[in-house]
Amino acid sequence: MTLEYHRATNVVAGGTDEDEVRTVETLPVPFKDYPAGAERFPLEASVAGPLLEAGAGIVRSREAPSTGRTIYFRGYSSAGALYPVEAYVASAEGVFSFDALGHALVRHGGDVRGPLAQAAATPVREAFVILTGIHARTGWKYMERGYRHIWWDAGTMLANLLALASADDLTPRLHTAFVDRELNELLGVDGRHEYALALLGLGSQVEAPPNDPSNSLLLSENGPGYPLAEGAHAASALHDADAVRAWRVDQPGSEPKLSRDVLLRAIRRRGSVRDFSPEPIPRDEVAEVLAWSEAPIPADVPPVVRQWVTVNAVEGLEPGIYDAHLKLVRPVPEAELRRGSGFAAMEQDHPRLAAFDVWQMADLDAVGARLGDRGYRWAQLEAGIRAGRLQIGAFMRGWGAAASTFYDDEVSKLLGTEESPLLMVAIGNRG
Ligand SMILES: Cc1cc2nc3c(=O)[nH]c(=O)nc-3n(C[C@H](O)[C@H](O)[C@H](O)COP(=O)(O)O)c2cc1C
Known part of the structure; x- marks a missing residue:
């Protein structure tokens, strides 16, 4: 259903x-x-x-x-x-x-x-x-x-x-x-x-x-x-x-503990940024933002979302499609990748201009088989939590970020997967 x-x-x-x-x-x-x-x-x-x-x-x-x-x-x-x-x-x-x-x-x-x-x-x-x-x-x-x-x-x-x-x-x-x-x-x-x-x-x-x-x-x-x-x-x-x-399947672990002041400043400063500079951003900091986004969520259900990263301009990484640990899945020429990301994100500019884009994806058939219809709610909610962490994490580093909607099948085609897109976030230095 x-x-x-x-x-x-x-x-x-x-x-x-x-x-x-x-x-x-x-x-x-x-x-x-x-x-x-x-x-x-x-x-x-x-x-x-x-x-x-x-x-x-x-x-x-x-x-x-x-x-x-x-x-x-x-x-x-x-x-x-x-x-x-x-x-x-x-x-x-x-x-x-x-x-x-x-x-x-x-x-x-x-x-x-x-x-x-x-x-x-x-x-x-x-x-x-x-x-x-x-x-x-x-x-x-x-x-x-x-x-x-x-x-x-x-x-x-x-x-x-x-x-x-x-x-x-x-x-x-x-x-x-x-x-x-x-x-x-x-x-x-x-x-x-x-x-x-x-x-x-x-x-x-x-x-x-x-x-x-x-x-x-x-x-x-x-x-x-x-x-x-x-x-x-x-x-x-x-x-x-x-x-x-x-x-339910109670998950072990607790929410990562960050500085309240740093969090508060980032939350207050956050606002969707849709124009990005073409300058590359440091790989280590990208990895840190991804690590927080990927961290366990203290919930009563296991994670079902897989995050994919399209790298346009990150120091030390060739443009291409990566997993959430920045392991290269497939190199793609930068211009082609930027064009493809912008198109899949409902023909919008911010995913095209971003230094990198993170796509929250899930195999919804597998989610249904494992968690039934209730799992669908969780897949969407988990995508939102991970996307929210990415946005705050970006602002903690002085970058900008904005989420985007998408043409569903075009995202799966861009990434070369059968998984379904749930959400995406574009991140980079402000233009
Ligand atoms: C799930 C989701 C999807 C969004 N999709 C888009 C989008 O497709 N294009 C866009 O420019 N902004 C998008 N946004 C950003 C919202 O427009 C923005 O959060 C809203 O206008 C509030 O402004 P603020 O983020 O600056 O506080 C999206 C935000 C969320 C949470």
Whole structure:
């Protein structure tokens, strides 16, 4: 079912991923509309509040000339700046929405960590962050393919949250297996227009608190239906705690620990860079950025993404196709490679101009055989996390980076693989 969704939303050479008849009048607002009387808490009410502000908060804004509206850019990249991912916090003080615009936590109801942990068949932690996706926000531009974007954007956000939580000694653990219906109900979302994507456990384990699942503030979403995406999402749901336990494979290891200050500076400075200088960049630093991107993710599911690198201008490396450890797969003349990368990335310039491009790929048939339909969600999410780490890693070194969409089959042809592209990131010195 998820593979059918995937194939149906592939874009062929010369095609587009955009709804070309959309109008700005119907552009969705990328924030929840909180009632005036909503109960607001300072971000510091939970360890998750400052974490979300640092990793998923607003970093800059500007007026969009075409609409006159203000675009609020966030610490993570989001296709089309449509921000379809919302974050909720569950802690001892209750369950909250992260209000990025108001820099506050908006309380929905009581402490639901007990039932929430049960839904993911995991012990209760000091706090949980739960991410949800709202298809209509990204569907406005990307229609059915927007379902992929939800996972990618959640991934770029999670790359920040995992890294910052590790820097703060919060031992983050990502749960992708949970009983969908239970988690959605605890958040008061309908599971169709808005649905839980992932759960991030933070801080030490605590005794299960008494259940207080009252949910007084309900902020329901609506919008058009996306039958293919809804079918894929329903097919990949888990229906009870036994199914959660049977599916998951807890991964050993923890999130790499980087300097909080260095991370914060990079996240604040990050913004998609699409013009690159032709000067080559140092091979050792490219290897370091790739190593962080490739590092294990502390999750309940094994990695399925393989990253391929097309090297245009890296010191000491001949232009060509490489694996993530910079082992040469096949040399390709630079001009041909640049042309091919730009074309495969939906005929855009930034992948052509970049010093190197990293392509997140997966054998989706093998993912399905090993992890079932749920594995499809993870493949897209993992691609987003690895792409998010690449972007922050690039900014940590003073380079620029931007993600890109693509013509699906053209990427596989460029790399000479049967694997399917999930996402890509272009990286280099700013032009
Ligand atoms: C999954 C994904 C796909 C993207 N695809 C493209 C793309 O094809 N072309 C492009 O110029 N930018 C692309 N971007 C970058 C977004 O447009 C950018 O993140 C957004 O406008 C917000 O701006 P910022 O990254 O500067 O904060 C993509 C970002 C993501 C996360």
